Amino acid sequence: MRLPRFNYLGPDTLEDTLDLLAFHRDDAKILAGGTDLLVRMKKGLLKPNVLISLKALKDLSYIHEEDGYIKIGARTPLADITASDLIQKKACALFQACEKIGAITMQHYRGTIGGNILQDNRCHHYNQSDFHRSGRQPCHKDGGKICYARDEADRCNSTCQSDGATALMALGAEITLARKGGERTVDLANFYTTDGIMPFAMESHELLKEIIIPVKGAQSVYKRLAYRSAIDYPIVCAGVLLKPSKSQKNKIEDVRIVVGAMSRSPLFLVQESSSLKGKSLTDVDAFKHAADSSMTSASTFAVHHVGATLEHRCEMVSQMVFQALKEAAQKAIDVKG
Numbered sequence: 001m002r003l004p005r006f007n008y009l010g011p012d013t014l015e016d017t018l019d020l021l022a023f024h025r026d027d028a029k030i031l032a033g034g035t036d037l038l039v040r041m042k043k044g045l046l047k048p049n050v051l052i053s054l055k056a057l058k059d060l061s062y063i064h065e066e067d068g069y070i071k072i073g074a075r076t077p078l079a080d081i082t083a084s085d086l087i088q089k090k091a092c093a094l095f096q097a098c099e100k101i102g103a104i105t106m107q108h109y110r111g112t113i114g115g116n117i118l119q120d121n122r123c124h125h126y127n128q129s130d131f132h133r134s135g136r137q138p139c140h141k142d143g144g145k146i147c148y149a150r151d152e153a154d155r156c157n158s159t160c161q162s163d164g165a166t167a168l169m170a171l172g173a174e175i176t177l178a179r180k181g182g183e184r185t186v187d188l189a190n191f192y193t194t195d196g197i198m199p200f201a202m203e204s205h206e207l208l209k210e211i212i213i214p215v216k217g218a219q220s221v222y223k224r225l226a227y228r229s230a231i232d233y234p235i236v237c238a239g240v241l242l243k244p245s246k247s248q249k250n251k252i253e254d255v256r257i258v259v260g261a262m263s264r265s266p267l268f269l270v271q272e273s274s275s276l277k278g279k280s281l282t283d284v285d286a287f288k289h290a291a292d293s294s295m296t297s298a299s300t301f302a303v304h305h306v307g308a309t310l311e312h313r314c315e316m317v318s319q320m321v322f323q324a325l326k327e328a329a330q331k332a333i334d335v336k337g
C-alpha cells in the first residue's frame, strides 16, 4: 500500500499553522506522529491534498501543573506522558492508558496525545484496503448509504478506540481548540457528535492545542482488554475517577465512570457514577451493582465490528468497571491510611 500524493507543509510557529489551516480548511489535515493518519491514507480512506506537520512546533510539547490543573500540550509524545511522575501521581488513569497504547516504538518515537484523542473511529468493515472495500457497495463512512455493522442503520456507528480519550474523560479533562484569531475550551465529554463519520464537534480549521486536567485529590484507574498486550486496540476499556470524602471517614464523595471502545465516543455514565456518591469505600456490592448497570447502559450502543463477539465485550464492561472501582477505592483507603 502506497501513500497518495500530497503537499507537505512544515510551519515553524503556531500562528503560521493556524493561518495555513484557515487557508486550506477541508483540503488539509494536521500531521502529528502520523501513526493513525498515514495508515488511513495508505488504505485510501483519506486523501488530503495538504499535510500540515506539527514537527517544528516544539512549544506544543509540555506537561506542567498550574493553579490546580495539569496542562499537556497536544503535540506531547505518549512517551513523555508515561515518563512523567506528575501524571503517574496525579492523573494515574492517563498514565495507565498511555502505557498500553500500541507498542513501545509507537509511544516513544511517534504517537502524540493530541493524535490519540483525534484518531478516527474504527470499524473492521471500513478499516480495510481500497482493494478489499472495492468488492462491495460503500458504507455510510465510505460515502455510501448502507451499514454492514448494523442492519438498517441510518448513520455510522464506528467505534472510538482511543485509550487516551477514555482515561481523560474519566479525569474530567477539557481541551482547548485554537483557530486563527481565537480559541475555545470544551469539556471532553461534550466534544463528540452522534455520527461516526465525523465523530468530533470540531471545525477543519481548528487545532487541538492543549489538554487540561483538574487535580481533585481523587484516585483514578484505567483498565482495558485487548487480544494481545501490545499493538492491539482495546476491545473494551474503562476509566474511573474516585474522590473520597474529606468530612466522612471511608465514604465516597464523587465518582466518574467512563466506558470506552463500546460506542462512537467514550461513554460518561452519569447515573452509574452518581449511584456511588455517599457509599462506603469498601462497599463491594455497590461497585458490582454500578458495574453491572454500566454494562447494561454501554451495551445499548455497541455493534459488532471491532473484533471479539459483542456478547463478550458487553460482559467485560462489567469486569473492567468493577476492577477499576475496587482498585481506585483501595488506593483511596491506602492514601488515608
Ligand SMILES: Cc1cc2nc3c(=O)[nH]c(=O)nc-3n(C[C@H](O)[C@H](O)[C@H](O)COP(=O)(O)OP(=O)(O)OC[C@H]3O[C@@H](n4cnc5c(N)ncnc54)[C@H](O)[C@@H]3O)c2cc1C
Residues within 6 Å of the ligand: 029, 030, 031, 032, 033, 034, 035, 036, 037, 038, 039, 074, 075, 078, 100, 101, 102, 103, 106, 110, 111, 112, 113, 114, 115, 116, 117, 118, 119, 120, 161, 162, 163, 164, 206, 207, 208, 209, 231, 232, 233, 234
Ligand atoms: C498498529 C497500531 C496499533 C495502535 N494501537 C492503539 C491503541 O492500542 N490504543 C490507541 O488509543 N491507539 C492506538 N493506535 C492509534 C494511534 O497510533 C495512536 O492513537 C497515536 O497516539 C496517534 O497519535 P499520532 O500523533 O500518531 O496521530 P496522527 O496520526 O498524526 O493524527 C491522528 C489524527 O488526529 C489529527 N491531529 C493530530 N494532532 C492534531 C492536533 N493537534 N490538532 C488537530 N488535529 C490533530 C490528525 O489530522 C489525524 O486526523 C494504534 C495504531 C496502530 C497503527
Ligand code: SF4
Residues within 6 Å of the ligand: 122, 123, 124, 125, 126, 139, 140, 141, 142, 146, 147, 148, 149, 150, 155, 156, 157, 158, 196, 305
Ligand atoms: S459502522 Fe457501518 S457505516 Fe460505520 S464504518 Fe462500520 S460499516 Fe461503515
